[in-house]
Amino acid sequence: MRIMGLDFGSKTIGVAMSDAFFWTAQGVKTIRRSKKEIDELRELIREYEVMEIVIGYPKNMNGTLGPRCALTDEFAEVLRLEFGLPVELWDERLSTVAAQRTLLEADVSRAKRKLVIDKMAAVFILQGYLDRRSTGNIPV
Template sequence: MRIMGLDFGSKTIGVAVSDELFYTAQGVKTIRRSKSEIEELGMLIQEYGISEIVIGYPKNMNGTLGPRCALTDEFIERLSSEFGLPVERWDERLSTVAAQRTLLEADVSRGKRKQVIDKMAAVFILQGYLDRRHARNIPN
């Protein structure tokens, strides 16, 4: 079993998955938002044996709920009803900034960064969640 991390954007959804021991997050793909997004996520859930989903929750810098939180909550409801898996919200503040910084440091071109930024943000979201699980000694 693995955990899936999602960066839910207005145009794309970045997807990452954990290893089977829940230590590391790896980027999988970026899904273009469309009518088939749930179907694509379902195929990945099956392929990777996903037991839980973590989704970035777009809070404002002062900790209040951002304008996209309501849309994210609606998407969480769709995921829960479609797949019957637990869905955790993860404060995603600065995940995209961290992903952008990492890609800049790796000297990734602007065009390539645009293609992978959401997938990379999903990795940061999921890795933060996994690190907290291990810090709290949550059993696998």
């Protein structure tokens, strides 16, 4: 059983998975947004025996809901209905910035960064959730 983390973007969806002990998040893939995205997610949910999904929630820096929050809410509801799994929204502020910084520090080329940034952002989203979950202090 695993927890899936998603970075839901306008063109792609970054996907990360927890390990079996829910300690660490690993990047899995980047899915191009299309009519087949649900099928791709379904296959990953089956393959990794996913029990819960965490989606990055794009709040503004001041804590207010950003314009993409409504789209994320809609996507979360589609996933709940489609897969019958719990779907949590996780504050993703600065996750892409942290992912970008990590890739720059690793001296990853600009072209390769573009290919993996959403997957890395999903790792940061999921790892934040897992860290908070391990303390038993998950906010509603």
